[in-house]
Amino acid sequence: MAAVVLNKVGKKYPNGFHAIPAVDLEIKDGEFIVLVGPSGCGKSTLLRMVAGLESITDGELTINGTRMNDKEPADRDIAMVFQSYALYPHMTVFGNMAYGLKNRGVDKETIEQKVADVASMLDLSALLERKPRQLSGGQRQRVAMGRAMVRDPQVFLFDEPLSNLDAKLRVQMRVEIRQLQRRLGTTTLYVTHDQVEAMTLADRLVVLNKGNAEQIGSPLELYDRPATPFVAAFIGSPSMNLFAAQLNKKTLTVGNSVEISLNSEHAFNGSVVWGIRPEHLTVCETDADFKIRVKAVESLGAETLIYGEIDGVSEELVLRLSGPHQPEINSYISLQAPQDKWHLFDAETKQRL
Amino acid sequence: MTVTFPHKTLPWLLIAPQLLVTLIFFLWPAGQAVEQAFYQEDPFGLSREYVGLENFIELLQDPSYYNSIAVTFIFSFSVAVSGLVIALILATMADRILRGQMVYQTLLIWPYAVAPALAGVLWWILFDPAQGPIALWLEYIGVDWNHYVNGSDAMILVVIAATWKQISYNFLFFLAGLQAIPRSLIEAAAIDGAGPLRRFWDIVFPLLSPTAFFLLVINIVYAFFETFGVIDATTSGGPGQSTKILVYKVYEDGFVGLDLGGSAAQSVILMMIVGVMTVIQFRFIERKVQY
Numbered sequence: 001m002a003a004v005v006l007n008k009v010g011k012k013y014p015n016g017f018h019a020i021p022a023v024d025l026e027i028k029d030g031e032f033i034v035l036v037g038p039s040g041c042g043k044s045t046l047l048r049m050v051a052g053l054e055s056i057t058d059g060e061l062t063i064n065g066t067r068m069n070d071k072e073p074a075d076r077d078i079a080m081v082f083q084s085y086a087l088y089p090h091m092t093v094f095g096n097m098a099y100g101l102k103n104r105g106v107d108k109e110t111i112e113q114k115v116a117d118v119a120s121m122l123d124l125s126a127l128l129e130r131k132p133r134q135l136s137g138g139q140r141q142r143v144a145m146g147r148a149m150v151r152d153p154q155v156f157l158f159d160e161p162l163s164n165l166d167a168k169l170r171v172q173m174r175v176e177i178r179q180l181q182r183r184l185g186t187t188t189l190y191v192t193h194d195q196v197e198a199m200t201l202a203d204r205l206v207v208l209n210k211g212n213a214e215q216i217g218s219p220l221e222l223y224d225r226p227a228t229p230f231v232a233a234f235i236g237s238p239s240m241n242l243f244a245a246q247l248n249k250k251t252l253t254v255g256n257s258v259e260i261s262l263n264s265e266h267a268f269n270g271s272v273v274w275g276i277r278p279e280h281l282t283v284c285e286t287d288a289d290f291k292i293r294v295k296a297v298e299s300l301g302a303e304t305l306i307y308g309e310i311d312g313v314s315e316e317l318v319l320r321l322s323g324p325h326q327p328e329i330n331s332y333i334s335l336q337a338p339q340d341k342w343h344l345f346d347a348e349t350k351q352r353l
Numbered sequence: 354m355t356v357t358f359p360h361k362t363l364p365w366l367l368i369a370p371q372l373l374v375t376l377i378f379f380l381w382p383a384g385q386a387v388e389q390a391f392y393q394e395d396p397f398g399l400s401r402e403y404v405g406l407e408n409f410i411e412l413l414q415d416p417s418y419y420n421s422i423a424v425t426f427i428f429s430f431s432v433a434v435s436g437l438v439i440a441l442i443l444a445t446m447a448d449r450i451l452r453g454q455m456v457y458q459t460l461l462i463w464p465y466a467v468a469p470a471l472a473g474v475l476w477w478i479l480f481d482p483a484q485g486p487i488a489l490w491l492e493y494i495g496v497d498w499n500h501y502v503n504g505s506d507a508m509i510l511v512v513i514a515a516t517w518k519q520i521s522y523n524f525l526f527f528l529a530g531l532q533a534i535p536r537s538l539i540e541a542a543a544i545d546g547a548g549p550l551r552r553f554w555d556i557v558f559p560l561l562s563p564t565a566f567f568l569l570v571i572n573i574v575y576a577f578f579e580t581f582g583v584i585d586a587t588t589s590g591g592p593g594q595s596t597k598i599l600v601y602k603v604y605e606d607g608f609v610g611l612d613l614g615g616s617a618a619q620s621v622i623l624m625m626i627v628g629v630m631t632v633i634q635f636r637f638i639e640r641k642v643q644y
Contacts, residue, residue: 053540074546086537090559099555100545147545 002064002077002154002187003029004050010058011045011211019045020211022059030185032178036198037208037234043191044159046208050189051080051157063154074103079148080157083164085140087132093119093143094128100151118150121180138169145177149184156181158190162197174200195235199223207231225343228350229273232343238278238305238318244347245274255313258290263339268346268353275343278305278320281335288334292317294327308333383624389617396611408618417594418602418619424508425598429576431512432519436572437565439516440523445553447524448531458528465521469582476514477587500588504595507588511596514587515580523568530564531557570634577626599623 004027011020020042027033035043048054050061052073061068068076079100087096094115101111119125122142132140141161148156161177162170178201181188192198198205199219207214207222207230215227219235226232232240246253248269252260292308295316306319306327319335327333344353390408394401412418447457464472479487482499491498500506534557542552558565581600584590590597590605597605603623607616 051540051544053543073540073544074548078544080541080544082537082541084535084537086535086541088538088542088556099542099547103546103551147541151545 003027004155004187004189005062006050006059007062008059009046009049009056009061011042011049011054012057018211020049023206023208023211023213025206025213025216027187027189030187032181032188032190032201032203033206034190034192034198034202034204035206035208036192036195039193041208042211043193043208045211047080047157047159047189047191050155051078052076077154078157079151079153079155080159081144081148081161083160085132085144085161085164087140087143087147089132092129092131093124093135093146096132096143097147097150100147104151114150114152115146118146121149122146137165138173141165141173145180149180154187156186156188156190158188160192161190162192163194170197177201195237199235205235207234225352226275227352229275229345230350232275232345236277238320240275240277240343241281241315241317242273242275243313243315245272246270247272247274247344254290255310257312258310260289260337266344266353268344271347272353273345273347273350275345276337276341278318280341281319281337283319283321284334284336287336289337291332291334292319294329294331294333296329297325297327299324299326306333386617386620386624389613390621392614392617394613396613398613404614408614409621412615412618412622417597420594421597421599421602424594424596425577428508428512428515428580428596428598429573431508432515432576432580433569433572435512436516436519436523437568440520440568441527441561441565443520444524444527444531445557447528458525461524462521464518467518469515469518469580470586472518473511473514473583473586476510476517480510500592502592504592507592507596511580511584511588514583515576518583519572519575523572526564526568527561530561534560570630574627574630577630578623 004025006023006025006027008022008024009020010018010022012018023046025033035046037043045054049056050068052068052071056069063076063078088099091099097115097118098111101114106114115128116125119128122145124139124142124146127135127139127143132143135143141164144161158177162173165173174197177190190201192201202219204216204218205222206216209228209230215222215231222231222235226235226240229242233242243254247266249265249267250262252258252262252272252274254274290310292306292310294306294308296307298305298307301324302322304321304323304325306321306325308317308319310317319333345351346353391403391405392401393404393407443461447454447461450457467475479485480498480500482488482492482501488498498506500510538556538560539552542556547555577598578600580598581604584596584598584601585604588596590601599619600623603616603619606612606619610616
């Protein structure tokens, strides 16, 4: 168990490509941190830099106060679960879990004891003599986790460990990983592109965009107060509705048809990005802020997603209503956007206002 | 998928060319050899006499035949082992380099395109005691090299020549095998505390073992049967009997010594060896070495 500190950690490839400019992150002992972002945002690279599989070209990484930049992966006291699981195909489940301990010169009895403990925790006791190819996807995933746990490392690193599982198993394993991490109290760094996974697992989330940490915070902080339009669009499903708009102290103008007067005067004057979440829009009879023309309806039973357009505005809008609804295509729906649920960003600097 | 032909004759016509080639160039000569092994024939092929198993009995009582078997085993084992080991080292190194890998690979494959006889002559000249650069260098460091009189030197020479050609082939298979091993396995082993050598022996080598086994059989077959050119162009089996492998003895006894019956009997024994090797190959390679 350890604190992990990234101090302006960056990665520059020999060809000059700056994959990760500089990330600052302080992970507290026992914390579960999720790195989330679209593919190609550098989240796996950052994780592999912490693991020691990629070199760190700028900044400093410390685990428990010790500088780790130039240490071999084996000397960092970390364990990693790979997306492909990376189980040794010619070794049994036992062999896979024991390998790391064996290399560290742990005596045979201790190895057997530790493997047996972890195996029973992960429900693998009956499978110890099997080879990886004789296991199902979920079982392989467990073995990969067991191999990480058995060494009792300072830090767990997970690289999209659930992306090869089917949807149902993914939810189940997600819950299990969270429980295990809580029980073991091991500092964890977890990479995923799935924002639901990120929200449910994390103590704190790091949203990465093009190698930059756009925002770091608890899942609800990120949901309630996204720092940038990127975070706003990334966290939450369906995504937040974002519109290019003009704000001049008292009114917000979107396109040429929407004009909303503000309840209280805003200091900002100029181009903004205006955001409102699909679940915060409400249908109304009178005092509508704007109207949308219905383009498509997705009925999910418990809720209904309505896709529509504001006349004269190019951006599409999503509306999320609970329960079943059946509006006609091309009919109009009047909506209110409660002002305490607005998200306003400076269109220039992309920062929250 | 099965294709059904309306006529019975068409399929036969379609496979006829392949069948004819097999019959004329493989089965017929093989049959002739088997037949001849039971006859004693005069050098001009004018008369012959049925002698039953006499050719075989004589052969199995001939110490020079056992010598040839021993020579063949030493030769094949040396060629297969050194060919595999060197190719594996080269492939491991080629797998590590990122830049210019294509150039490196292509250059390493070239020796395979050199005809066996030429490869033999090439090494023959390099090692020539009077003018070969390698032999002169050996003399400089105090090694007295002369494959014209020293049997071991001659053996080393033909092993080098035969191995040199086969390394390219082994290299290609090993490199493909290495590149098929997922990087994440190596990385997982690195995190698990295994150093480079440990990773090679614990992870890479076991995963390469199907390839290695396949190549072992292929290399033994190569050393047994396809190295005639190398031997003929260099030592011609000499000095004495020291590099006379079985295939070379078949040729020499038959076409130089004109003992056609004895040579045919040797061919029959060689055919049986090929048969056994083919069985091994099918039994184990088709099923792959399981891990």
